[in-house]
Amino acid sequence: MIRYQNLDQTKGFSQLKELAIPSVVEHFTKENLESQSIRAGADLTFNYAGKGINQALLSALQALADEQQVIDKYELLLSGEMMNTGEKRKVLHHLTRAQQAGEVLFHNENLRHFYQQQQKRFSDFANKVHTGEILGSTGKKITTVVQVGIGGSDLGPRALYLALQNLYLSKLEAKFISNVDPDDAAIIIDSCDLERTLFILVSKSGTTQETLANRNFVLEAAAKQQILNFIPNKHMVCVTSQTSPLAKDDSYLVSFFIDDFIGGRYSSTSAVGGVVLSLAFGSDVFDELLEGAADADAHARHRDIAQNAALMDALIGLYERNIKGYPSTAILPYSQALSRFPAHLQQLDMESNGKSVNRDAQLISYSTGPTIFGEPGTNGQHSFYQLLHQGTDIIPLQFIGFSRSQCAVDYDFEGSTSQTKLNANLAAQISAFVLGKSEPSNLNKNFAGGRPASLLYAPQLSARTLGALLAHYENKVMFQGFLWNLNSFDQEGVQLGKVLANEILSNKADATIMHLFGLLEG
Template sequence: MIEWKNLDTLHSFQKLQALPERVSLKEVLAGEAGGRRVKEYCVPMAGGLQFSYAARPVNRPILKALSALAEEAQLAEKFRELYNGAMINTGEKRLVLHHLTRGQLGDPVMADGVDKREFYTGQQARIDAFAEKVHNGKITNAAGEPFTTVCQIGIGGSDLGPRAVYIALENWARANDTLKMEAKFISNVDPDDAAGVLAATDVAHTLFILVSKSGTTLETLTNEAFVKEALCREGLDPSNHMIAVTSETSPLAGNEGYLDAFFMDDYIGGRYSSTSAVGGAVLSLAFGPEVFHQFLEGAAAGDRLAAKADMMKNPAMLDALIGVYERNILGYQATAVLPYSQALSRFPAHLQQADMESNGKSVNRFGEPVNYPTGPVLFGEPGTNGQHSFYQLLHQGKNIVPLQFVGFRQNQAGVDVDIQGSTSQQKLNANVAAQIVAFACGKEDQDLNKQFDGERPSSIIIGEQLDPTALGALLSHFENKIMFQGFCWNLNSFDQEGVQLGKVLAKRVLAHDTEGALAAYSQLLSI
């Protein structure tokens, strides 16, 4: 029987709190023993990746206690409930089915009178066929000319995930001759965003994708109007240049203003929608359906690992529980995601939404206040740029911030340059190796300005090359890590009430239904 309990009521968590030992990273990474630890504290991931946690503040007794916590919190059982179609999203009374978009982990899930796995694969098959017709010239603009660019119009999860994935694979696709169409994105309701993208776009040869589950998202519909106006100025019929990704019940479905519409449903949260039609349409058009399916296969392989009950064979669960230890026992308030890959430059931005919108909660899944910290503040930038930005605080600031590095042995482009005895890729990876040890071990110096205390924990996910399969596995790892942490904290990680209040007040401002401070700020901004 599944029981949903607050973290601080679990006996295993209380035992974890009572453990007297705290791990010194300086000590465990010193000398030959440190070298052995780096090899031992490493587990395989999907997509040819590895999760190395040697520089995290855990040892065998702590890992044993975390394993007991995983068992008492019923993490594996709760994941099984989720992928078998239980109503996990208690706030909105919905199923949580994003795993079904990339594979069937358990029993068939029936909802709305249909098999949801078949529904999702059916929509992707329709997208595959549409993309093939665009690529082979069967679908063209009114002049019979091919579309060369695809532009997604959406916000939040309709933008951050698909944009991060496109950027992550763009160079790989160029190197492997699979870049079919350039992709662009419009998200911000700030008119400078749409204007800037459109000014650099040949709209006559661009296919626009409007993404809105409800078909009523204010920012997205505003940007759609911006795009339609630009098309009309060029003497083009917008209906020949637009498709929609929406729900079957939205006003966009069956609308003659679009070439076609592809469907999602309420069981796919925006921040988890990159493997649904939300990501499938733009990424299949950009790279071809085969590449998108490789991405799905990597995510599915990651999900299969996440379904394992043994924490030591389940890297997402292991990563999640170490994070809970750092957050709730050691009191660390933030996490930095630091990819040493320029291709992942927007991946931290995607994870900011995925993590903080999911677990940035102060009440449990029953609406009751919790008495312990929940989701951390998450931020990041690619290395080595970040080293010349905020690493000063990470190394010598008063706050200890756990770090999650991501790195690859090979670059995507297949080109490099050798300067002063090493290549650019070797220099990049030398930096990440050095940073891990520098953060953990520090440096003694009589000049306190040059003193590095160390004891800054980190992990690294390492792979051979960032390709579609590895990227899918990486996405799955973080999505499932977030889920497991939400289970530990007894949260509903799948609604986002925190974004609603501002929307309500913004509508009041636009309707000039304001008073007091809201009226004053409206006047200040000339609304």
């Protein structure tokens, strides 16, 4: 029988609080560097030797995971159980890549068929655009695709596109418009040849204010250009639900469908990410990403935390949040290709587990999701690492690194290549954060160390590795939600500002604050 209980009601949490906290410095040994590694899916590995985890703590974390039945709850989710208690919905983002895994994870074959069907539809569409079978309305071949969406319709797909553009030959250049700030749309549209551009309108409801405003921006810009025989809507593709206003408008070139069982921040492996990535790189590249995600999903089913990287990562994160009291986590990819990945993880984690009530909407009395931030190394080293090294708050660190670069272009300088320098900086930072440096005669140069750090690494950032990396974090967030007894799949905190903004715009609410801040035009 599945039990849902708050973290502070568990025996496992009481046991964790009674344990002595191991020294991060003392446990950062060669033996642990070799033994505290877990395959995370595809060719991705998770190493937690810099986290200060001993055998007693591992046993307690395993006991907590078992008591909270996190794997049983994962299996329930995979079987199509209603897990989004706030919206009374199933949670099916894993299903978008299940067919890549070589085994049937789900019992609901109708929904399985729906996602397979949509993937085939947008794969075929992308191929026709690439071959010139589908042209723009004036007969010119499409060379650019622009995704118009916000939140999960932008952050994940944009991060994945940027992560892959160095390694794979682009069939179409992809660009993104997300913000309702008119400068965002204006700059992108001015950079496009509209006759050779496809716009992807992404909105599950078909009513997202920012997306519709930016669609109108495109229409107005096209009208201003007065292009002969140009039909704007025939340059627009919709990714939406089957019942939305966008889907019901047959003036658009084509619509691909998503449903309410996949939240925006979990939608990158659905049509939300699949359409733009298939158009940009080809459907075979998107298939490789799905294969990597499916492999990570399969690894996440292990009950033994020593074989389950996502669950181990989740448990260590809970330990750092609820036992050590650390309020933040930094995501530090040593890969410029992952420049927007921390922003995606920020939404994934903070929108999912930034909750103060449990899955039954009852107040809880313990800390939940941390603040997430990050930037690529080595840029971050010259920015916020000062605080990470010597600030008054200890911030757990999650490094991401790769043995090889993507572009295969590199040069020696002062005895080593740039990639070697990059990875030397990565290794040095982990060592410096964990071990520190003692300078008792000059505290300005003293580094206390003991700053916990983990590492996710692979030979190269490929589509398959990226899929595993994406799924690792999705599953980590899901597991932490189970441990904290949260509903990680709704986002009521996003809605209030939208409602108030619409009331101000429709003159149903007092706009005094806009007047005071000088925010009204004119």
